[in-house]
Amino acid sequence: xxxxxxxxxxxxxxxxxxxxxxxxxxxxxxxxxxxxxxxxxxxxxxxxxxxxxxxxxxxxxxxxxxxxxxxxxxxxxxxxxxxxxxxxxxxxxxxxxxxxxxxxxxxxxxxxxxxxxxxxxxxxxxxxxxxxxxxxxxxxxxxxxxxxxxxxxxxxxxxxxxxxxxxxxxxxxxxxxxxxxxxxxxxxxxxxxxxxxxxxxxxxxxxxxxxxxxxxxxxxxxxxxx
Amino acid sequence: xxxxxxxxxxxxxxxxxxxxxxxxxxxxxxxxxxxxxxxxxxxxxxxxxxxxxxxxxxxxxxxxxxxxxxxxxxxxxxxxxxxxxxxxxxxxxxxxxxxxxxxxxxxxxxxxxxxxxxxxxxxxxxxxxxxxxxxxxxxxxxxxxxxxxxxxxxxxxxxxxxxxxxxxxxxxxxxxxxxxxxxxxxxxxxxxxxxxxxxxxxxxxxxxxxxxxxxxxxxxxxxxxxxxxxxxxxxxxxxxxxxxxxxxxxxxxxxxxxxxxxxxxxxxxxxxxxxxxxxxxxxxxxxxxxxxxxxxxxxx
Numbered sequence: 001x002x003x004x005x006x007x008x009x010x011x012x013x014x015x016x017x018x019x020x021x022x023x024x025x026x027x028x029x030x031x032x033x034x035x036x037x038x039x040x041x042x043x044x045x046x047x048x049x050x051x052x053x054x055x056x057x058x059x060x061x062x063x064x065x066x067x068x069x070x071x072x073x074x075x076x077x078x079x080x081x082x083x084x085x086x087x088x089x090x091x092x093x094x095x096x097x098x099x100x101x102x103x104x105x106x107x108x109x110x111x112x113x114x115x116x117x118x119x120x121x122x123x124x125x126x127x128x129x130x131x132x133x134x135x136x137x138x139x140x141x142x143x144x145x146x147x148x149x150x151x152x153x154x155x156x157x158x159x160x161x162x163x164x165x166x167x168x169x170x171x172x173x174x175x176x177x178x179x180x181x182x183x184x185x186x187x188x189x190x191x192x193x194x195x196x197x198x199x200x201x202x203x204x205x206x207x208x209x210x211x212x213x214x215x216x217x218x219x220x221x222x223x224x225x226x
Numbered sequence: 227x228x229x230x231x232x233x234x235x236x237x238x239x240x241x242x243x244x245x246x247x248x249x250x251x252x253x254x255x256x257x258x259x260x261x262x263x264x265x266x267x268x269x270x271x272x273x274x275x276x277x278x279x280x281x282x283x284x285x286x287x288x289x290x291x292x293x294x295x296x297x298x299x300x301x302x303x304x305x306x307x308x309x310x311x312x313x314x315x316x317x318x319x320x321x322x323x324x325x326x327x328x329x330x331x332x333x334x335x336x337x338x339x340x341x342x343x344x345x346x347x348x349x350x351x352x353x354x355x356x357x358x359x360x361x362x363x364x365x366x367x368x369x370x371x372x373x374x375x376x377x378x379x380x381x382x383x384x385x386x387x388x389x390x391x392x393x394x395x396x397x398x399x400x401x402x403x404x405x406x407x408x409x410x411x412x413x414x415x416x417x418x419x420x421x422x423x424x425x426x427x428x429x430x431x432x433x434x435x436x437x438x439x440x441x442x443x444x445x446x447x448x449x450x451x452x453x454x455x456x457x458x459x460x461x462x463x464x465x466x467x468x469x470x471x472x473x474x475x476x477x478x479x480x481x482x483x484x485x486x487x488x489x490x491x492x493x494x495x496x497x498x499x500x501x502x503x504x505x506x507x508x509x510x511x512x513x514x515x516x517x518x519x520x521x522x523x524x525x526x
Contacts, residue, residue: 051438
């Protein structure tokens, strides 16, 4: 489904963020990418979202070379991916309903679909009672659950969670991991980046370990080992 | 449309500052419209006061004078020619000097009309009087059918310096007004553009999230352009509402100062034009500023 083929990224100041990275992810897998800060996890996510281009190598989604997509095709491609960030990135001037609805509007969904799906997806993340609240009125855990709801509402092929528990306490961290596992159980591929050992160990699935821009370990049922 | 409207309401303070910046820009445009109207009215009045008088030899045949009037009227630079007969000239003279008995006594001692007929020539532009004067300096143009001298005096030469200076002044005022208009409008538009840019800069995270969920450029740009249009509409309406009491209070003052130009009367008489220009400029500046400002954040 996703294939990184000898991908390297060297920034203009000669900083090597990725060096010869190759791996594949199959449909419906749950893959954790772990490593210290600066290991290259976020750069790898940017390559996958076509936010940045590799200096060398290719990133394929099925048979499509992501870096050869046009502007319009990149928009279509991104609608197949749901993204969850450490800092939530909710729109502060939109309420919970609108934050999720705009992702559906962007994907060209109808008003009827939006009215039906937003409450449904909020129920999945156990947040239906906060539907009209603004992000400023929510706790960190609640914000992250809204972000997950936004990421899954368009039924994407992949959900990328980039350090989703970085700003959360242990209880909220546990709940977010459980929601991501539920999303994966429902058939969506999940790609999780984290440096939280507890999170990785509790998932108990494939772990790719990165260090200084390289993959140093790829365990099918791994633990966090560094 | 809905997102654009909510963008305006929920950004309260920032929206207000953008709208007031646009009000300043639109006020500059309105002031320039008034300035241009005042300039053209004043110049038209001044131009109208400039003329060229052709005085005829006493006893000239009216038919010869009217023939010359007809010839002058065929010149492209001539706007109008007014014929004043010798009798009319005497009536005008008496009217002008009715309070001065010495003139009346002098006239009574003469048993004939000492004043000749005249033609008052008005050109299209002050600079064209020289051409008319040159035409009249050619002998064949100022002699009667029987070959006798018809024209006694042309007063153009006496007024030439004043006319030339006025023509230059009018030209300079028009050029300076045009340049000032362009510069002021550019400065105002740049200030408005920067304010709108600031509003959109504050939303750059919002734009980046929209891009990451696969929103098209149109979807991202749309609400900002609608918000820009709302800013322009609100600023335009505020400008027009403010213009009413301001022009009303300045009406009498301007009427006395600018040779009969009443600011308020002009505003009311040309309201449709003001409405179109102010609201149109507001909408255009709002939409274009938003379009250009968002473009920068659509590149990722």
